[in-house]
Every structure is written in C-alpha cells, then in structure tokens.
Amino acid sequence: MNNRAKESIDKITFKKLRRLYLFALLTIAIMVALSQILIQYNLKSQLSDSRIINISGKQRMLSQKLAKEVLILNFVTDTTKKNEEVIRINEILSLWKSTHYNLEKGNDILGFPKEKSTNITQLFASIKPHFDTIVNATSQFLDNIKRGKNLNKNQKLVQTILENEGDFLLKMNQIVSEYDKEALDKVTLQRKTEYVIFGFTLLVLLLEFLFIFKPTNHKVEKLISKLLLSEKKALELAYNTEIISEIKENSVKELKSLNYAMENTLLYCRVAPNGSLIHIGEKFSKLLQYNPFISDKTFSQVLTPIEKEQLIIDRIISEKHRSGWQGEINITNRNGESLWLDLSMVPVTIKKEESELLIVCFDITERKKAEQEVERLNTENVTDKINQQKIISSRIVENQENEQNRIAKEIHDGIGQMLTGLKFSLESINLDDKEKSAQKIEYLKKLSLDIIKGVRTATFNLMPPELSDHGIVSSIAKLTQELSKLTGKNILFYNKTNFDQRLDSLIEINIYRLTQEAINNAIKYADSTHIIVQLSHSNSILGITIDDNGKGFDVNAVEKKRNSESGMGLLFMKERIQYINGRVFINSIPGEGTRITFNIPI
Known part of the structure; x- marks a missing residue:
C-alpha cells in the first residue's frame, strides 16, 4: 500500500x-x-x-x-x-x-x-x-x-x-x-x-x-539511486536464494541484461567514499588489466601502480566525494603505457547514512595523441614559417644592397663621368675662338642629351614615370619595349580586353614588379627568344600572363629548393601576390617553355 x-x-x-x-x-x-x-x-x-x-x-x-x-x-x-x-x-x-x-x-x-x-x-x-x-x-x-x-x-x-x-x-x-x-x-x-x-x-x-528543472533533476537523482539499490538487492537474492519464483527470475534476467550492457559498453565502477572499490565493469577491468575478483584494492591502486598518481586520485575522491567531479586525468598502466581518461564522479545516496560514488570514464588516449601531434605539427609549421621569413628578409636586404650598389655604380660610372666631362668642357671653352667654341657647344649639347638619357634610364629602373602618370597598362607596354631594345629579344605586349582602369598605387606597383620579375626570369634563366605578355580582365579579376619559349623547369623541384636563387624568386612572387590578395599559377614543361599567370581582384 x-x-x-x-x-x-x-x-x-x-x-x-x-x-x-x-x-x-x-x-x-x-x-x-x-x-x-x-x-x-x-x-x-x-x-x-x-x-x-x-x-x-x-x-x-x-x-x-x-x-x-x-x-x-x-x-x-x-x-x-x-x-x-x-x-x-x-x-x-x-x-x-x-x-x-x-x-x-x-x-x-x-x-x-x-x-x-x-x-x-x-x-x-x-x-x-x-x-x-x-x-x-x-x-x-x-x-x-x-x-x-x-x-x-x-x-x-x-x-x-x-x-x-x-x-x-x-x-x-x-x-x-x-x-x-x-x-x-x-x-x-x-x-x-x-x-x-x-x-x-x-x-x-x-x-x-x-x-x-531543479525538482526534475532531484527526481532523476533519486531514480538513479533507486535503480542502483534494486541492482544490489537483486544480486544478493540471486547468490543467496536457492528457490526463486518465476517472476523474480525474470526480473533478475532483466537486471543481468542491463548489467551486461553496462559491463561491455561503459568504463564504469562503484567506489566507496573512502576510496575502496565496490565493483568494476568488465570493459574497465580489461582496459586496466585488473582482476575484478580481487576486492582488497582501492580505486587509485586499480587505476595505476604509480604512487604519485595514486595520491592525486585519492585526494580528488577525498575532496569531491560529496559534490562530485569531472575532468581529465593522465595515468600509467601496468605496462608502463600512458592513458588519458575523461572521468566523471557522481555521488549516489544508497541509504540515509550510506552513499557511494558512481564513476564513469571515457578513454581519450587517441584523442590526446592526436592533439599532441597537431600541436607538434603546428609548432613545426610555425618554425618553418619563421625560417622562411628570415630567409626572405635576408634576401630582401641583400637585393636592396645589390640594387643600391648597381644604381651607385651606374651614377658613378655613367652619369658621374659624363658630368665631369661636361664640367671640364665648360671650363675649356674660349669665347675668343668662336669656331672652336661653337664646336664645343655642339659637343656639350650631345653630352647633355646623353646625361638626360642616363638619368631617365636610372629613374625608370627605380620607378617608371608611366606607372604614376598613366597606369599599369602604359607602364607594362613601356617595360616590354625597353627590355626588348636592351636585350635584343622579341618581347611583345597585348592588351586583349582594352583594359584602361586605374588601380590603387600599391596594387599597381606590385603588379608592375611581379611582371618585371617574371620577364627578367624568362630572360635570365630560361634562355628564351620570344616572350609574350598578355593582359585581360573581367568585372572582378585582372589577369596577366607571361609566356616564353625557353628551356622550362620542374616546378616541384624548384619550390623544394627554398635556398636557391630560383626557388627564392618563386617564393618572393607568391609572397608579393598574397600581399595584394591575388593568386599566381606557374606551369612549366622542361624543354618547351613556361607560363606564369597572375590573377588580381579589382
């Protein structure tokens, strides 16, 4: 009742x-x-x-x-x-x-x-x-x-x-x-x-x-306690009673089925508040290589043979046996292998003055190993990236020094000597001898034109005036014309879609330097005789393609040689194109030629 x-x-x-x-x-x-x-x-x-x-x-x-x-x-x-x-x-x-x-x-x-x-x-x-x-x-x-x-x-x-x-x-x-x-x-x-x-x-x-929600939670906790108490009573009746009625036998079978499912699917055990082991599941005992019929061990001794780790587990049980605890612990099994467990400890009241701890674990060793491997790979990637940046920085400084030395040499050997000759010629003019003075003045005019041409060449190499005055199309056209005259190679430029827009100055100078680098590589390394530069665009993309008929190269092999001059050249291209949110595509066949394509959002 x-x-x-x-x-x-x-x-x-x-x-x-x-x-x-x-x-x-x-x-x-x-x-x-x-x-x-x-x-x-x-x-x-x-x-x-x-x-x-x-x-x-x-x-x-x-x-x-x-x-x-x-x-x-x-x-x-x-x-x-x-x-x-x-x-x-x-x-x-x-x-x-x-x-x-x-x-x-x-x-x-x-x-x-x-x-x-x-x-x-x-x-x-x-x-x-x-x-x-x-x-x-x-x-x-x-x-x-x-x-x-x-x-x-x-x-x-x-x-x-x-x-x-x-x-x-x-x-x-x-x-x-x-x-x-x-x-x-x-x-x-x-x-x-x-x-x-x-x-x-x-x-x-x-x-x-x-x-x-709070009353419902309380009801669920009481229901779990009742289930555990029913399991204990059923096991006692199964071991101590010789004659069991058919109804009780069916109840025991149901409890055995539930117990079997828990034993073989969950890593769980029951522990007294003092840390002694009451019961351990079969799957859990296999993982820990522990004989479940030995009942004189504490839970910490079952988990690990390491005394330091046992003290940590005993301290957690002593401090949290009333409030419960959830966290990750690292233990060493009897084979010396490291195991990671996600452990949840729930206090369960059996009687008014009797309680125990229900402990449920999940084996997260593989996940931890994966996390450690990911962390190791991230560390390697960061280190590799830092080393690449150091190499890039040193090469940038080296290139800047070489460019400054080249400019200084051009000014000293070319423009400087012509200015010196101009000075001496001006000093030697004798106004009394009009015929010789007229000849020297004509010579000085020619020399002045050579100096102006030298200055324009030097400034063109530094920053072409067409880039700031007329934009990327005019500057690339001028670049191909000048390099074709200087090298004697057939370098052609085609504006396929009649692109005439002006872009941000930073984007234009990067596009110009990328095109200049690609043409120079084709001249310097590819031994090509014909180079074609094509420019086309859509509503959102500006594309520049540089084709040459040179000797080509193995792209994968060059990219692996990060310390070589050609490998660093490709790396510089990728770094510069990423700076303006663009992409570079490099296709090359040894013995047939190379195609480099730059796609820049506009």
Whole structure:
C-alpha cells in the first residue's frame, strides 16, 4: 500500500511539473507574440510618422518654389514662356493644396492619420490663414495673367504671397518639429515596453528553473539511486536464494541484461567514499588489466601502480566525494603505457547514512595523441614559417644592397663621368675662338642629351614615370619595349580586353614588379627568344600572363629548393601576390617553355 501511495504521489508530482512547464512555455510564447505585435505596430506607426515628416518638409519646399515661380512669372514678358510658367504654377499649387489638405484632414490611402494631437491641430489652425491667403493671392494672380486684366494689382498680390510665405514656413517648421517630437515619444514608449516584456520573460525563465528543472533533476537523482539499490538487492537474492519464483527470475534476467550492457559498453565502477572499490565493469577491468575478483584494492591502486598518481586520485575522491567531479586525468598502466581518461564522479545516496560514488570514464588516449601531434605539427609549421621569413628578409636586404650598389655604380660610372666631362668642357671653352667654341657647344649639347638619357634610364629602373602618370597598362607596354631594345629579344605586349582602369598605387606597383620579375626570369634563366605578355580582365579579376619559349623547369623541384636563387624568386612572387590578395599559377614543361599567370581582384 505504501509503495502504491508513493507511486501515486510521484505521478501527481510529475503531472504538476508537466503542467507548470507547459504553462511557462505558453507564457513565453504569448510574451514573444505580444512583443512582435507591439513592435510591428510601432514600426508601422513610425513608417507613417517618417512619411508625414517627409511630406511636411516637402510642403516647405513647395511653398518656396511657388513663391519663386510667381516672382519669375511677374517679370516674364514672352507669351510662350508666360503660358509655360502658368501651367507649372498651377501644377505646384495643386500639389501643394492637396498635400496640405491630406496632412490636415488625414488620408487612409497615404497613411496620414485623421486623429491628431492637440498641438498639431492648433498649429494647423494657426497656419490656415496664411495658407488660404497664399492660395487666394496665387489664384487671383494667375487669373489676372490669363485674362490680361488688373495687371497693376499683381504686384500687391506678389507682395501678399511673399509676406505670408515666411509665416507659413515658420509655422510649417513648428509642425515638422512637433511631428518629430511625437515620433520620438513613440520610440521611447516602445523601448520601455520592450524592456518590461524582456524583464518579465527573464522572470518566467527563472521561475521555470526554480520550480521545474531543479525538482526534475532531484527526481532523476533519486531514480538513479533507486535503480542502483534494486541492482544490489537483486544480486544478493540471486547468490543467496536457492528457490526463486518465476517472476523474480525474470526480473533478475532483466537486471543481468542491463548489467551486461553496462559491463561491455561503459568504463564504469562503484567506489566507496573512502576510496575502496565496490565493483568494476568488465570493459574497465580489461582496459586496466585488473582482476575484478580481487576486492582488497582501492580505486587509485586499480587505476595505476604509480604512487604519485595514486595520491592525486585519492585526494580528488577525498575532496569531491560529496559534490562530485569531472575532468581529465593522465595515468600509467601496468605496462608502463600512458592513458588519458575523461572521468566523471557522481555521488549516489544508497541509504540515509550510506552513499557511494558512481564513476564513469571515457578513454581519450587517441584523442590526446592526436592533439599532441597537431600541436607538434603546428609548432613545426610555425618554425618553418619563421625560417622562411628570415630567409626572405635576408634576401630582401641583400637585393636592396645589390640594387643600391648597381644604381651607385651606374651614377658613378655613367652619369658621374659624363658630368665631369661636361664640367671640364665648360671650363675649356674660349669665347675668343668662336669656331672652336661653337664646336664645343655642339659637343656639350650631345653630352647633355646623353646625361638626360642616363638619368631617365636610372629613374625608370627605380620607378617608371608611366606607372604614376598613366597606369599599369602604359607602364607594362613601356617595360616590354625597353627590355626588348636592351636585350635584343622579341618581347611583345597585348592588351586583349582594352583594359584602361586605374588601380590603387600599391596594387599597381606590385603588379608592375611581379611582371618585371617574371620577364627578367624568362630572360635570365630560361634562355628564351620570344616572350609574350598578355593582359585581360573581367568585372572582378585582372589577369596577366607571361609566356616564353625557353628551356622550362620542374616546378616541384624548384619550390623544394627554398635556398636557391630560383626557388627564392618563386617564393618572393607568391609572397608579393598574397600581399595584394591575388593568386599566381606557374606551369612549366622542361624543354618547351613556361607560363606564369597572375590573377588580381579589382
């Protein structure tokens, strides 16, 4: 009878929790729906407010435009233009009148409310005399123009329009300000309403946690304790009772099936609060290479033979046997192998003054090994990247030094010597001997042209003026022409899609240097006689392709030789193209030639 009464109480309790849970969900759903309805209503109202403010602002513009057109018409003498002005003023006046009446009286189609606040109603009442005066004066003015009569009165009508137009603008500004203030009040009210709904929703969630989830958790813990207690009693009856009824035998079979499933699928055991082992699962005992029939061992001694690791496990059980614990531990098995376990320790109450710990583990050794391997590979990749950057940095510094030495040598050996010769020639001119002076002056002119050419060549190598003046197309065309003249090789450039856009200066200089590097490599290493540079583009990609008929190379073999000059050249290309978010494709066949393609987003 007592058991039935307890079951009945449990059913009533769970039904009550279910009703409370459904009530909480329904409350949250209602609050969310109410919040959405209020938000949508306020958004619709705000859209109407913004439209009204916009139209009210246009009314000011229309009044100014009307006054302006009336002034213009007053001074127009040409009959054709006068008729056009009359039509334009009639259109403006009609639009101005209809809009004003819709704002004042309301219009459901346009979304203008018929009900207005007291302030706006008063403002429309105060603006009405000025509005009516402007409308009447404009109508009389146009009527006089059409009939060609009473034209002497038009000047007074124009003056009347201008006098009332200023007052109309002032009142209209007040109306727009009042509409804006009311719209702001609506937004503020909506914000407060949403805060109230949000606070109420949080309160419902808190109450749901306190009165639904927490009691449910308590019920589940008690259910687990009951199941463990039932298992213990069933095992005692199985070992100590010789005659078991058919019903009890079926119960024992079910418990054995459940126990078998746990033994062979879970790494679990039961431990007393003092650390002694009560029971260990078969799968767990196989993993630890422990004989489950030995009962004089503690849980820490079963896990590991290492004393230091046993002390750590005993300390965890001693400190956490009441509150429970979950974490990862590293142990050493009896073969000296390292094992990682994800261990969960749950305190279970058996009786009022008797409790034990249910420990469930997962073998995460392979995962840890994988994590360590990933960490090792990441460390190697970082180290390799740092070494590459060091090599790149040293090569950049070396190339800068070589370029500076080359420029200095060109200036010293070429331009410097020519300037020295120019100086000596100027000093040797004898103005008394006009014939020799004329010859020397001609020589000096030629020498000056050579100096200018040398300076232009040096500056072209540093930064071609075409790049900053005309863009990447002109600079690449100039580059191919100059290199073709200097090397004697057939270097051609084709702008296939007539690309003529200007790009960011940083992108243009990188594209130029990449193209220059590819052509120089084809000249220096490929022994090619023909080099073709092609430029094409789409809406989002600029493509540059450099083809040569040289000796080609094995791309994979060169990329592996990072310390070689050719390997570093390819690495520099990839680093530079990545700097401008582009991509490089290198295709080469030994003995046939090489194609390098740069794709840059534009």
